[in-house]
Amino acid sequence: MSYYKIHDLENYFKMYKKSVREPRKFWDRIADENFVWYQKWDKVFEVDMQEANFKWFLNAKVNISKNCIDRHLAKRGTKTAIIFEPNDPSEQALHISYNELYERVSKMANVLRDQGIQKGDRVCIYLPMIPELAVAILACARIGAIHSVVFAGFSSTAVSARINDSECKMVITSDGSYRGNKTIDLKVIVDEALEKSPCVEKVLVVKRTNTPVTMKEGRDIWLQPLLDEAMGTSVAEIMDAEDPLFILYTSGSTGKPKGMLHTTAGYMVYTAYTFKNVFNYEENDVFWCTADIGWITGHSYILYGPLLNGATTVIFEGVPSYPDFSRFWEVIQKHQITQFYTAPTAIRALAKESLDYVQKFTLNSLKVIGSVGEPINEEAWHWYNDHVGGKRCPLVDTWWQTETGAIMISPIPFVTPTKPTYASLPLPGIQPVLMDELRNEIEGNQVNGSLCIKFPWPSMARTIWGDHQRYKETYFTAFPGKYFTGDGALRDEVGYYRITGRVDDVVIVSGHNLGTAPIEDAINEHPAVAESAIVGFPHDIKGNALYAFIILKESGEGRDKTNLSKEINEMISNQIGPIAKLDKIQFVSGLPKTRSGKIMRRILRKIAEGDFSNFGDTSTLLNPEIVEEIKEGKL
Ligand code: PRX
DSSP: OOTTOOOSHHHHHHHHHHHHHOHHHHHHHHHHHHSOOSBOOSEEEEEETTTTEEEEEETOEEOHHHHHTGGGHHHHTTSEEEEEEOSSTTSOOEEEEHHHHHHHHHHHHHHHHHTTOOTTOEEEEEOOSSHHHHHHHHHHHHHTOEEEEOOTTSOHHHHHHHHHHHTOSEEEEESOEEETTEEEOHHHHHHHHHTTOTTOOEEEEEOSSOOOOOOOTTTEEEHHHHHHHSOSOOOOOOEETTSEEEEEEEOOSSSSOEEEEEEHHHHHHHHHHHHHHHTTOOTTOEEEEOSOTTSHHHIIIIIIHHHHTTOEEEEEOSOTTSSSTTHHHHHHHHHTOSEEEEOHHHHHHHHTSOTHHHHTSOOTTOOEEEEESSOOOHHHHHHIIIIISTTTSOEEEEBOOTTTOSOOBOOOTTTSOOOTTOOBSBOTTOOEEEEOTTSOBOOSSSEEEEEEEOSOOTTSOOEETTOHHHHHHHHHTTTTTSEEEEEEEEEOTTSOEEEEEESSSEEEETTEEEEHHHHHHHHHTSTTEEEEEEEEEEETTTEEEEEEEEEEOGGGTTSOHHHHHHHHHHHHHHHTOGGGOOSEEEEESOOOBBTTSOBOHHHHHHHHHTOOSOOOOOTTBSOTHHHHHHHHTOO
């Protein structure tokens, strides 16, 4: 029996038990059988859940790009590694074989080295969904540089903050990006960002849209001529198992974004293992994850997971609504996709459109369909299951986080019976628990609580870049000795998990994780604003949308509210990005506060949802009368 592949339910339970009883043996076997190592480990793990210190595969030596590319060359050299599907369907799709990927990544790795990038240096990658994005990431991994991919929808302020936090030496970007019928000038955004980021020495620029750009002498270089000159072979750096692989920023409920740090071997082992099992991956499959590589889903399931398994993976540059709402279904038919992995927000948006868009295409190449990023509601689940999966493809509702690195709770296709809206059972190796308010573990089934993980797993983030204390406090102090996810969940009568949503001040909008604090900070910068509070409220398509309660300064009170709202949204767009825009803005004269000055968001959340039934205990409020006023003014 191989631990790498789960065959049936009996095998699942057997493996699950084994992973709990003998975790060292379990992970040792998976790591041993499925990867190439320069040197094996002395010890499988050394962990401390109190101090939040985690080491996996101690002293092993490995390179993940070698595992993604080189080791497949003998058997799969001419097999397609990446299919690039451009934004414009009339532009030809590109098939990049493993041989070609090797050459492209080698050239890029040589360019990076020539430009002075060394092992341990941080490189910010701010690119659209084009092959160069994958190549740049793999090249960083090849030479041991730490990649920090920033989603190419973030504003210059957000890019600059991320660059500065991890002190990136280089930025890799493009002249522009295509998104549906729009072109976005990425280089302009980078130029603006770099005005406040002096640590960046070099900018490599990919030509994609042919938009005219300004190239700063001595700093900015067109990438293609460098690649043309570079050698097509390269030696991969020997990395320690715990050497950093990448930083990826995620929003917290307070303060600046958290640079989650993932390290090499643990991330590699767990990502590959989950890809194989959760998507029932087999040799000739064509896998398509529609996420952006700028998020963890893209890191783990467009790039690393598929390539580690020698799979064919799709990089899609476009959007689901361009040229029309049939784009996803057209691409599935065109490339004979076998596994399709997307977000509930996309499903809800497409389910609103005519069924003809789906029914025009034959989707019978599909074998497994997946969902990620936020809870999938019952209606969306059934639409996806019926009209895309044809009721024959298992729908895997996968729960995980940037911090977990890869999928944690999910059905295994053809193994775990699915149940609408349930992420179902933990993968072998993962030990979820539900906790009550008194920090006790809730035993038994049909219970509700805060979702924690009580035992470490290989791909957990090791720290927050530059701030281990914050890492420890955010994830390991609410429930001492356990990893706290920030999510609430319920466990049904058979032990299936259903994720009910965040229990902290993070709101998931269209599958994007947004912390309320940075948005409030952006609003408060408007000269007319005195104070603000943001909460999420249910939205048909986005899952949640943002509702802002804003107190104006006296000087702002006479202002036209429509204009003011527009200006505030522009500020948010500039500070964070358009994804954080407010759907509703209510101007109020005060906010419900406790005597210690804390805003009672629980009440604001209920008002935003339009649920006035029971505000709970308001006796601790300093200004209970404000609740009535806000209720009356609700939009
Ligand atoms: O609240 C959970 C939600 O997304 C959060 C993690 O967001 P992020 O780090 O951006 O990673 C998203 C992609 C893995 C979680 O804390 N979430 C993710 N998947 C699900 C989910 N909520 C419900 N069901 C899911 N399948």
